[in-house]
Amino acid sequence: MTATVAEPGVADVRRVSVPRGYRFELVKLVSQWRIRLLVLACWIAPALFVAGVSQQSTLPSDTLFGRWMHATGWAGPLVMLGFAGTWALPLLTSIVAGDVFASEDRLGTWRHLLVAVRSPRRIFVAKxxxxxxxxxxxxAGLACSSATGGLVSVGDQPLVGLDGHLLTPGDAAGRVLLAWVCALAPTLALAAIGLLGSVALGRSPMGLLLPPLVALTMQIAQMLPLPVAVRLALPGYAFISWNGLFTSPAQLGPLLIGIAVSLVWAVLATALAYLLFLRRDFTNLAYDGSGRRAVTVGLLPLVGLFAATVAVVGVATPSMDSGIEQDKVQRSLATAFAHLYRMQTRQLHRPAVTEAQLRVTAACNKGDSQVAPEGAGNDWRCVVTWHLPGVAAAGTAVYQLDIGSDGRYVADGDGPKEVNGYFLVRTPIGDAPNPLWQFDGNVELLDSTLKG
Incomplete structure (x- = not known):
């Protein structure tokens, strides 16, 4: 039996607590010039962009809600959200999370950090x-700045939803905020993938490029004619499914599934990064990552998660096809037309009508009835029919639809001219944009989903 006697004058060395390590790592990040520049850009540039575009005569009508940037300030943050989900957020997560561990490898400061903190676990949590x-x-900067720019330049006006119904300014504000909050889930998934790449690949630039590459792959996959279950299993689907918040009732099923999948990816990727970090050799100053371990511990579990998610979604929902069917397209177009027809009626100061009185229906075919009426494409043609009280003859209008694989479509009016054949309508107070000329819509991909 032996006893250990502490030498006099030797201080009791304690590990640095997580809060102290967190403050230290946060100061290190914020002190970097590129991080400061990103923060400044995210809190200023969106406001200038939205305000500038809102004052232009030509709007980004090919972007969701872009055609309404003249009408309401709440369209601007949604346009910015669409851009952020495609480009900005993957790049931001790459620069921040994708470099937080690799920077120590480049600088060769791991031994100093370990001596100071004395706990790899706490270092990982703090970073x-x-x-x-x-x-x-x-x-937060992207959301607040774009909303401020829109409200200051255009004003707090009602917003037209994806099914043509009008959202009050208060309702629009709440849904815009909720859409940005929902986008945090796939952002966290990309950030976790960035952490995993930063740990697994060391100083290799591939760790920094991993989040943008994953995001680009998911964007390409969303453009392909894949089954709905495969789309929902991708962690970036919540960047798209927030569109369902702007219909009545809200299409919550795809959104909730997309958020859940993103959070599961975030948790698993973070856990894998944690395991790899604890197993790495900090004594090797030339460490450039372990390729075999990155595949076995990093890549393969994520591939397994993707396969399991596809199986679960496919079993839980009837979603092994494109989700774009003739009945859904006709129902969505008829609903949107009815709402927008009432808007045009108010513009022209005509007697008010209700959706029940209009009894709008739509008959759609694809490829001039030469192909099955299902799936994405720009060859959808629809004839909309409606009725007015006291008028025996029914009104008809023709639309050409371009439907994307994600269910979003653009309906382009093809006559008659007095209804949807021109982009302006002549009102008692002057010409105004014609809401029936061209509008966005959304086909719900799931046959049965949660409604809200």
């Missing part, structure tokens, strides 16, 4: 929390 804080700050 992950610091990068999460900066990412949340950047996302």
């Amino acid at each position: 992950a929390l610091a990068s999460l804080t900066v990412i949340l700050l950047l996302v």
Whole structure:
């Protein structure tokens, strides 16, 4: 039996606590010039962009809600959200989370950090929390800045939803905020993938490029004619499914599934990064990542998660086809037309009508009835029919539809001219944009989903 006697004058060395390590890592991140520049850009540039575009005569009508940027300030943050989900957020997560561990490899400071903190676990937690804080700050800047730019330049006006119904300014504000909050889930998934790449690949630039590459792959997959279950299993689907918040009733099924999948990916990727970090050799100053371990511990579990998610979604919902069917297209177009027809009626100061009185129906075919009426494409043609009280003859209008694989479509009016054949209508107070000329819509891909 032996006893250990502490030498006099030797201080009791304690590990640095997680809060102290978090503050230290946060200060390190914020002190970098590129992070400061990103924060400044995210809190200023969106406001200038939205305000500038809203004052132009030509609007980004090919972007969701872009055609309404003249009408309401709440369209601007939604246009910015669409851009952010495609380009900005993957790049931001790459610069912040994708470099938080690799920077120590480049600088060769791991031994100093380990001596100071004396706990790899606490180092990982502190770095992950610091990068999460900066990412949340950047996302908040994008949302607040774009909303401010829209409200200041255009005003707090009602917003037209994806089914043509009018959202009050208060309702629009709440849904815009909720849409940005929902986008945090896939952002966290990309950030976790960035952490995993930063740990697994060391100084290799591939760790920094991993989030944008994953995001680009998911964007390409969304453009392909894949089954709905495969789309929902991708962690970036919540960047698209927030569209369902702007219909009445809200299409919550795809959105909730997309959020859940994103959060599961975020948790698993973070856990894998944690395991790899604890197993790495910090004594090797030339460490450039372990390729075999990155595949076995990093890549394969994520591939397995994707396959399992596809199986679960496919079993839980009837979603092994494109989800775009003739009945859904006709129902969505008829609903949107009825709402927008009432808007045009108010513009022209005509007697008010209700959707029940209009009894709008739509008859659609694809490829001039030469192909099955299902799936995405720009060869959809629809004839909309409606009735007015006291008028025996029914009104008809023709629309050409371009439907994307994600269910979003653009309906382009093809006559008659007095209804949808021209982009302006002549009102008692002057010409105004014609809401029936061209509008966006959304086909719900799931046959049965949660309604809200």
